[in-house]
Each structure stands twice: as C-alpha cells, then as structure tokens.
Amino acid sequence: MPTILVIQAYSAIETYARLLMTAPLFVAGAILTVLVVITAIKWFCHWATQRAARKEMLLSRMGPDGQPYPPSGRGLCDACQKSSDKVYYMPSGQRLCVKCYGKLPSRHVQPRLDTETETEDSTNATT
Numbered sequence: 001m002p003t004i005l006v007i008q009a010y011s012a013i014e015t016y017a018r019l020l021m022t023a024p025l026f027v028a029g030a031i032l033t034v035l036v037v038i039t040a041i042k043w044f045c046h047w048a049t050q051r052a053a054r055k056e057m058l059l060s061r062m063g064p065d066g067q068p069y070p071p072s073g074r075g076l077c078d079a080c081q082k083s084s085d086k087v088y089y090m091p092s093g094q095r096l097c098v099k100c101y102g103k104l105p106s107r108h109v110q111p112r113l114d115t116e117t118e119t120e121d122s123t124n125a126t127t
C-alpha cells in the first residue's frame with residue numbers, strides 16, 4: 001500500500017471528523033440565531049402593542065381639540081340640573097355632564113352660565 005494513499009485516507013478521515021465536530025457548533029449557532037430573532041420579533045410586537053395601547057389611552061383622556069378632559073365623577077350637572085354618571089369638574093368649580101360639556105364652544109374656555117342667569121334676573125327685576 002503506497003504511503004501517499006494512506007496519508008490521503010487519513011486526511012479524508014480527519015476532514016470528516018472535523019466536519020462532525022464542527023457541525024453541532026453550526027447547528028447550535030443557527031438555533032441560537034433563530035431564538036434571538038424570535039425573541040427580538042416578540043419584543044418588538046410587545047413594544048408596538050404597548051405603544052398603541054398607551055397612545056389610545058392618552059387619546060381617550062383628551063378631547064378632539066387636544067386638550068385633556070377635566071377630572072370626572074358621578075354627580076349633578078350645574079347646567080341642566082340632572083344627575084349623571086359622568087360629570088366633569090371644571091377648574092372653576094362648576095360641574096358639567098357630558099352633554100353640556102360637549103355644548104361648550106371651546107372646552108378650555110369656561111362657560112359663563114352665572115352671568116347669563118344674572119342678566120335674566122336683572123331683566124326680570126327691571127320689568
């Protein structure tokens with residue numbers, strides 16, 4: 001048997017052995033890469049969902065004009081004198097139901113219902 005053939009055979013066996021030894025590393029690397037990619041995609045989806053929910057929550061707290069709604073609770077509306085499950089507590093101390101609050105020409109401008117009643121009273125007093 002020529003020595004060159006023996007050397008070539010050993011060389012082939014060595015190459016095959018190296019391939020067998022490095023193959024699990026490649027498989028592990030591929031699995032790790034796939035896991036990292038899946039985790040990144042999941043994290044991104046979670047982040048996007050959280051961001052959309054936060055944006056929706058913020059928008060639900062703000063009116064169409066971009067101004068935040070005043071604090072609300074159950075109570076009696078000062079404008080229509082009806083009790084409501086949701087009454088906005090205006091910074092002026094006035095309580096307005098959702099319907100009367102929506103009638104405001106500009107939400108951040110306080111309604112002047114007191115002056116209207118005063119003028120009515122004064123007209124009644126003069127007549």
Ligand SMILES: [Zn+2]
Pocket residue numbers: 077078079080081082096097098099100101
């Ligand atoms: Zn009302």
